[in-house]
Amino acid sequence: MKSARRDSRTRILDAARRTFAARGYTGAGVDHIARLARVNKAMIYYHFASKQTLYRTVLQELFAALADHLRAVLDRPDPPAVRLDRLIAAIAAFVQERPYFPRIMLREIAEGGTRLDQETLRLMSALPQVTAAIIAQGRTDGTFRDVHPLLTYFSVMGPIVMFLGSAPIREQFAQRLLVPGAGVDPDAFIGHLQEFVQRGVAAGAAARAASAAAPPRRRTTV
């Protein structure tokens, strides 16, 4: 049985998550991770076959935990609008316990999935799938309008990951450019997004702001 104290493997994984989030895969040196974990560099290779294996372990644990967390939203017998609120709250809660998560996700998307193995890819797919299930339910019972499930997923996940992952750069703006934005309360953002998304998907006569002078909807290129 493992010791009660956090063992070296746990500390390595913890340091790896933070370092990969802050510096990216190539930017994160094994030496740096070792120092942060307070272990010798060789210990990393004792526990993990390679840097790539370490990275994949980090990603799989992360996306497996998130998938579990989100599927719980579907366990309750709630109406779709409530589920949508809970989905957003669940993602936000997950991220607030793991501030490194959105930055890793942003990087993986930018990377194009070139470093992802099949299993990680599969775990990641739970996010759009859970979202799509909620959308489908809402369209069936008539509370949601005819929104595209995948496009709606990006309209929900995009703001969450971008806003919560941008905390460090917003800090830079605040410090070096005298622009506000660093002090915005994450909870205020979640409330905003819930309201924003509910209005975005709700069925009912558009009540579109520009209804009269509706502009050409595509590519006006200004």
Added chain:
Amino acid sequence: MKSARRDSRTRILDAARRTFAARGYTGAGVDHIARLARVNKAMIYYHFASKQTLYRTVLQELFAALADHLRAVLDRPDPPAVRLDRLIAAIAAFVQERPYFPRIMLREIAEGGTRLDQETLRLMSALPQVTAAIIAQGRTDGTFRDVHPLLTYFSVMGPIVMFLGSAPIREQFAQRLLVPGAGVDPDAFIGHLQEFVQRGVAAGAAARAASAAAPPRRRTTV
């Protein structure tokens, strides 16, 4: 005067944009950029003082062009809802001519702005500023409800950058996991987002889907 043919400096910048987008700052080797640009590695150091200078040049040119592009939206005397549609269309048009842009932006946000100089930071701030100006106009004339300008900015920019930047990883999902999503038309997404955002900001009685059984709005943690 420079030759009519694209000179080496232009080819280097072009190769650098693509390589930084695909591999990130640390992952992008100067050798690789040189090969892609069909120039000798030393040529890069003839035109640019260092890899970092090259990177900053790429970012500044990019965000300066985008800032110009977006400020044009404010030049026309349009009502706020129209401007909002045009803003989304303008960003989308900009990105479709520069597919590398969203990936670079995702990476910089994840990076936390540690590599950004003051000038680049200033250029980047045009995005939330233009958005905020449109929101302010809509709140003044009563067509928009009481939305937070910065939070709304993230609700607009987040989906755009995430969706358009995720084209490569969606391709991975399609190929290796038999999940659809690669074939989604970018124009369909833009139309979706315009409608979604208009509904999100429009003034008027919420018409919220879950109006009756409105759930606790914060952190239900499932």
Added chain:
DNA sequence: GTCTATACTTCGATAGAC
């Protein structure tokens, strides 16, 4: 402006003692 050759550093990874 362009190229070859190379100096210098950093980084991932391993051997082998304890």
Added chain:
DNA sequence: GTCTATCGAAGTATAGAC
């Protein structure tokens, strides 16, 4: 399980010929 020492590859950058 943990540490020291080190190898070999890759990466940034520069000197100097043409």
